[in-house]
Amino acid sequence: MRLNDLGIVRTDIARPDPAAVAAVSAFGVATIHEAMGRVGLLRPYIRPAYPGAKLCGPAVTVLLQPGDNWMLHVAAEQVQPGDVLIAGCTTESEDGFFGELLATSLRSRGCAGLVIDGGVRDVADLQEMDFPVFSRAINAKGTVKATLGSVNIPVVVANALVNPGDVVVADVDGVVVVPRDLVGAVAEAAQKREDNEESKRQRFRDGVLGLDLYGMREPLAAAGLEYIDQNDGED
Template identity: 30%
Template sequence: MTDCGVTIIEEFSRAPKRVIEGFEGLATANIADVMGRFRAMDFTIKSMNKLGVHLVGSALTIRVHPTDNLMVHKAMDLAKPGDVLVIDAFGGNENAIVGELICQYAKIKGISGIVTNSPIRDVYAINKLEFPVYAKGATPRGPLKEGSGEVNTTISCGMVPVHPGDIIVGDDDGIVVIPKEAAETVLEKTRHIQEKEQFVIENMMKTGKWERAWVDEVLCQKGYFSLQNNE
């Protein structure tokens, strides 16, 4: 459905389930490193849950006015289990776009979580639900339900482009967006990084040392000193 000010695309393709589930338990920091430190949402998009949250799912994208959440309600009707509602409210601070009722219904429907570049409300109740929500903060001022908007178009959230079907991963550090078409490669490389880091940590604990010859090599390359003078 496309009309003046309203676009609703009901279907979109998702990455294979095995690929999406493969990101469960992987750190957003390592995923971001694999993607060249890009596609990590701005630090203002924070977990509104207690520590230990982890979110994985397919992006169902929504664009709304900063004071209106009508299209969020429509998107929930279209969402499938495992989807993540990613809401672009133009970074507005005026109104909460998401609250307890939306989160309760989203959890019942099997939606994995919600990410928005706006405030939310009912933080205490949402925490008791143990439902992953990432937002800019909280305000008691609720939204209108008047508006135009878009569902399943390309949006921007946390200064990162998000396409329908991109894989969303969130933890206590924040949110990363993995392009659907690159997901398998990113997954494989992230697993390798985490295995490598675990080996480094285990070796550090065993020997009490962290061998990093590259530090002096980089300093030498930049002309700060020669390796010979450092010996």
């Protein structure tokens, strides 16, 4: 981040084809991550604020200052139906940036949820609202509104670069970011992976071992794996 990145709100960001977003929303985070070549994951400390939370949608990005949620209120104006708010911070902060009141505001805009590298609170209310939130921490400590950040600039959230309009997918397995221009291709790759896994799933049900399904025996032997019969040498 540079100093001239602060105090900026970019409006009318480009978003991917809604049909492509709907297609990728059918898949879990692990499948999407694998389909993209094992890239795009946020650090695993970002967790759902309550069980069952999941989300998918184009990113409205937010850069926050530590202990200051001013820019979340600014970002709410930029949210369109189906968008996901995703927020990073200029330095580590676990304060409770977000709670039920902001969720109510975002819900009125059609927001699909929040991912934040910071703390949230009012978790019982968020669960009752079924407003999906993924966060670094749950923390009752409140924040101030005093220092500018930015909205809809590239941000780093939990070690992942997120550009406005990228698609954010989150579930119990984690959070993954799909670049805006790759959403359709990733959905197709994820479907192929799912089809392939279903074939393997059926073979596993039939009792086939992974050792044979994946052709592991020969390379294991070449690597020096030995099987020893415990009965060898006994009378």
